[in-house]
Amino acid sequence: MHPAYIKRAETFAAEIGIQCPILLGPMAGACPVSLSVAVANGGGMGACGALLMPPQAIKQWAADFRAQTEGPFQLNLWIPDSAPDRNPDHETELRTFLKGWGPEVSVNAADDTPPDFHAQCEALLDIAPPVISSIMGVFDAPFVARMKNKGIKWFANVSTVAEAVAVESAGADVIVAKGFEAGGHSGAFKPEDAMRYGVGSLALIPAIANTVSLPIVAAGGIADGRTAAAALMLGASAVQIGTGYLRATESTIAGAWSEAISTARPEDTIVTQAFSGRAGRSIATGYALAMERGDSPQPAPYPIQRGLTQAMRAAAAKDNKIDGIQAWAGQSAGMAQAISATQITRDIWQAVQDI
Ligand SMILES: Cc1cc2nc3c(=O)[nH]c(=O)nc-3n(C[C@H](O)[C@H](O)[C@H](O)COP(=O)(O)O)c2cc1C
Numbered sequence: 001m002h003p004a005y006i007k008r009a010e011t012f013a014a015e016i017g018i019q020c021p022i023l024l025g026p027m028a029g030a031c032p033v034s035l036s037v038a039v040a041n042g043g044g045m046g047a048c049g050a051l052l053m054p055p056q057a058i059k060q061w062a063a064d065f066r067a068q069t070e071g072p073f074q075l076n077l078w079i080p081d082s083a084p085d086r087n088p089d090h091e092t093e094l095r096t097f098l099k100g101w102g103p104e105v106s107v108n109a110a111d112d113t114p115p116d117f118h119a120q121c122e123a124l125l126d127i128a129p130p131v132i133s134s135i136m137g138v139f140d141a142p143f144v145a146r147m148k149n150k151g152i153k154w155f156a157n158v159s160t161v162a163e164a165v166a167v168e169s170a171g172a173d174v175i176v177a178k179g180f181e182a183g184g185h186s187g188a189f190k191p192e193d194a195m196r197y198g199v200g201s202l203a204l205i206p207a208i209a210n211t212v213s214l215p216i217v218a219a220g221g222i223a224d225g226r227t228a229a230a231a232l233m234l235g236a237s238a239v240q241i242g243t244g245y246l247r248a249t250e251s252t253i254a255g256a257w258s259e260a261i262s263t264a265r266p267e268d269t270i271v272t273q274a275f276s277g278r279a280g281r282s283i284a285t286g287y288a289l290a291m292e293r294g295d296s297p298q299p300a301p302y303p304i305q306r307g308l309t310q311a312m313r314a315a316a317a318k319d320n321k322i323d324g325i326q327a328w329a330g331q332s333a334g335m336a337q338a339i340s341a342t343q344i345t346r347d348i349w350q351a352v353q354d355i
Helices: 003-015 033-041 055-068 088-099 117-127 141-149 161-169 201-211 225-234 255-263 286-290 304-319 341-354
Strands: 022-024 046-049 073-078 131-135 153-158 174-178 216-219 238-241 269-272 280-283
Touching: 003 225, 003 238, 003 341, 022 033, 022 046, 022 341, 033 046, 033 055, 033 341, 046 055, 055 073, 055 117, 073 117, 088 304, 117 141, 131 174, 141 153, 153 161, 161 174, 161 201, 174 201, 201 216, 201 225, 216 225, 225 238, 225 341, 255 280, 269 286
Parallel strands: 022 238, 046 073, 073 131, 131 153, 153 174, 174 216, 216 238
Antiparallel strands: 269 280
C-alpha cells in the first residue's frame, strides 16, 4: 500500500484527535458506553446513536463516556422524515400477522414515536461533543451555524454522490460514505430511495472522492485490515465500523444475534423494511423472510412499523430467539471478532499498516 494513503489517514486522524483512523459506527440501541470506551482505548473514536434516547439519557451517556476517557466521540441523530399517513386497516392486518411472531400487539403500539428531534438537537449542543453526525438528510442552516460556533465538526452520512454534493453545500465537514454492504438502516435521504439504489462501497468511495473535496470516512463492509486498507486506497481518510464491533466483549447485544453474526455469509443478510418501515440490512431471520412472502402484508412506513414490531422485538431479545430479534448486520458480519473492541481497533490498524 502506498505510504501516501497511510499519511492521508494519519493526518486526518490527528486532526480529529484519534491515534488511528478507525471510528465506531453510531448504533442506535446497540452503543453502550463500554463499547465506545474500549474503541477509544484502542486509539479510535467512540460513538453514540442517540435516535431513541431522550435528552437526559444522551447527556448521561456523554458524561459516563467522559468520566472514563479523554478520547473524542460522535453523537448521531437521524434527520426526521415527515410524518406518514396512517391506515388503520393496514395496521390491523399487520397486528394480526405479528401475533404469529410474538406477543399480541396493542392497538396503541403504532402511536409510539421517537423522542423529540429538536430537544435532542439542543442536548447535543449543550454537550458539545467533538463530532455530531447526521444520517438520512441534512441539518438546517441555523443548527449548522450553532454547531460551528461551538467548534463541533459535522460528519454527514450519505449513500449516493448526489447526497454527498448536497451535504457539502450544506456545510458538512466530513462525508461518511455508507455503502450498501453496511449493517443497520440505509442512510438514503428519501425513504423511497432506500430500496432502489444499492451503491456498494467499491463504487461509492471513489465516485465521491472524484466529486467533492471533503475528507471521506468509509462505512459498510469494513471489518478487517484488507477491507479497511481497500477503503483507504479508494479515497477514504478513515473507516467507520459497526457490525465488526457488535460481537466485541464490551458489546451488549443478545447472544443469539451475536451468534448469527458469527456464522453469517454476505448473502445471509438482506435489506428489509420489516422491522421499522425504513430499509435496513439485517440477518435474514425467520420473521424478515416471512415478511417478504407475496401473501404477507407490506410493512407500514417508519415509525409506524417500528411501533408495531416493538413487542415482538423486545420479547425475542429477552428470550434470545433470533427469529424475532431486529438483528442488524452488514455483509462482512462473518469477520466480526468476539474479543475486546480495544484489540479489534489495534489489530485492524496494525493489519492496514502491514499491507
Ligand atoms: C445495530 C446497528 C445500528 C445502527 N444504527 C445507526 C444509527 O443510529 N445511526 C447511523 O448513522 N448509523 C447507524 N448504523 C450504521 C453504523 O453506524 C455504520 O455506519 C455501519 O454499521 C457500517 O457498516 P458495517 O455494519 O458493515 O460495519 C447502525 C448499524 C448497526 C449494525
